[in-house]
Amino acid sequence: MKDVYAxxxxxxxxxxxxxxxxxxxxxIRTFGRGLAWCSGVGPTRVDGPAVTGAVGAxxxxxxxxxxxxxxxxxxxxxxxRETGDLNSIRFxxxxxxxxxxxxxxxxxxVMNGASQLLLDVFGEADGxxxxxxxxxxxxxxxxxxxxxxxxxxxxxxEL
Amino acid sequence: MKDVYAxxxxxxxxxxxxxxxxxxxxxIRTFGRGLAWCSGVGPTRVDGPAVTGAVGAxxxxxxxxxxxxxxxxxxxxxxxRETGDLNSIRFxxxxxxxxxxxxxxxxxxVMNGASQLLLDVFGEADGxxxxxxxxxxxxxxxxxxxxxxxxxxxxxxEL
Amino acid sequence: MKDVYAxxxxxxxxxxxxxxxxxxxxxIRTFGRGLAWCSGVGPTRVDGPAVTGAVGAxxxxxxxxxxxxxxxxxxxxxxxRETGDLNSIRFxxxxxxxxxxxxxxxxxxVMNGASQLLLDVFGEADGxxxxxxxxxxxxxxxxxxxxxxxxxxxxxxEL
Numbered sequence: 001m002k003d004v005y006a007x008x009x010x011x012x013x014x015x016x017x018x019x020x021x022x023x024x025x026x027x028i029r030t031f032g033r034g035l036a037w038c039s040g041v042g043p044t045r046v047d048g049p050a051v052t053g054a055v056g057a058x059x060x061x062x063x064x065x066x067x068x069x070x071x072x073x074x075x076x077x078x079x080x081r082e083t084g085d086l087n088s089i090r091f092x093x094x095x096x097x098x099x100x101x102x103x104x105x106x107x108x109x110v111m112n113g114a115s116q117l118l119l120d121v122f123g124e125a126d127g128x129x130x131x132x133x134x135x136x137x138x139x140x141x142x143x144x145x146x147x148x149x150x151x152x153x154x155x156x157x158e159l
Numbered sequence: 160m161k162d163v164y165a166x167x168x169x170x171x172x173x174x175x176x177x178x179x180x181x182x183x184x185x186x187i188r189t190f191g192r193g194l195a196w197c198s199g200v201g202p203t204r205v206d207g208p209a210v211t212g213a214v215g216a217x218x219x220x221x222x223x224x225x226x227x228x229x230x231x232x233x234x235x236x237x238x239x240r241e242t243g244d245l246n247s248i249r250f251x252x253x254x255x256x257x258x259x260x261x262x263x264x265x266x267x268x269v270m271n272g273a274s275q276l277l278l279d280v281f282g283e284a285d286g287x288x289x290x291x292x293x294x295x296x297x298x299x300x301x302x303x304x305x306x307x308x309x310x311x312x313x314x315x316x317e318l
Numbered sequence: 319m320k321d322v323y324a325x326x327x328x329x330x331x332x333x334x335x336x337x338x339x340x341x342x343x344x345x346i347r348t349f350g351r352g353l354a355w356c357s358g359v360g361p362t363r364v365d366g367p368a369v370t371g372a373v374g375a376x377x378x379x380x381x382x383x384x385x386x387x388x389x390x391x392x393x394x395x396x397x398x399r400e401t402g403d404l405n406s407i408r409f410x411x412x413x414x415x416x417x418x419x420x421x422x423x424x425x426x427x428v429m430n431g432a433s434q435l436l437l438d439v440f441g442e443a444d445g446x447x448x449x450x451x452x453x454x455x456x457x458x459x460x461x462x463x464x465x466x467x468x469x470x471x472x473x474x475x476e477l
Binding site: 023024025027029032037038039040095099136138139140141142146148 | 192
């Protein structure tokens, strides 16, 4: 039986304060039976600047991977606040947009920064969803990566 | 009990004629139990030109917000034609792509033009879905915004 | 009763070897009841180079349509490997990203290369899903198109 909270602690990770809403939307919207959609989240910090810039021009791939990991921690913080139980979550889908210099082609490597965290914390059954990684020329506030997620609450599905 | 049609009338809004299909796809595809996916829709007009251009270069943010609102009215027109009852609809997700000059960073503000309409007409419970706002360098026909939507038919879900 | 395999043979098409995973993700993730999400797939070839370049600059629209068709064949190959029965599949949604020169506006025409294949092989009821076509400045490895798909397994839904 996995324990997301123990795994986070083992990795020396703490959930950040959830980022404030960046527009007119609901952070997490449930649908169907036990499904939920998490709005796009970036590498923002409540107590500091977001990670901005185009990967391949302003940021290295390593910096962008760290930003993708931070974005995923923000997603987990939002899900924790909304559901109160990360142990019941199974990830279905990630859609990751990487702000890319016109000649930067390694969007999947950037997104691996987010995916490796999910895999380490949730394990393969719940933490290795389907995924697309896409390059774009801009993102809100100039952030370098934005990730949206679809997840399933196993406790509700199995009832 | 909300009434979408009364709210539209109160705001002085009329549903436009639904836009024609722009390729080989189905405008609205149902899936699961009472869920439906609405194909990407832009600020087109059946009797006039679409709103084209990159925001931050060819269009101001206010013009783009109006275009996002028009796109959402087109989505409502399509859903009305396909389902015949906007009062049974609950929005789950919006994915908005904003054609952006390379230095334009306010995609969420543009998408708020669409989201404010949904909120005003459907209320918070049904009209404030999860959302992502993404900048891109081009869109079909040079339109400035394209929005796709996932919604739920409450009448089918509750049966 | 349609037969996907007979239709493929009639068109002289063979499913390619499924492309290898391009990062930390699961190629197909099931969710809800009989639903599945296929990770983003491009015009890669197991035994040769992928189709790379920006449409409108490095590639013609016809070359990009062929690449979209190849991407869809790769999707079918992955679904065949994972489910073993393409005849039970109904497509719900395609999301297509077309790597576009800044002045290229015909993303839907490019995606029609993929959609025409689905329509020819699966018929309108199962092969004409909802769709969005989006232009972007870059994609993984410089490929010219990336497509993700949501589908439903009719055999599981109808049980």
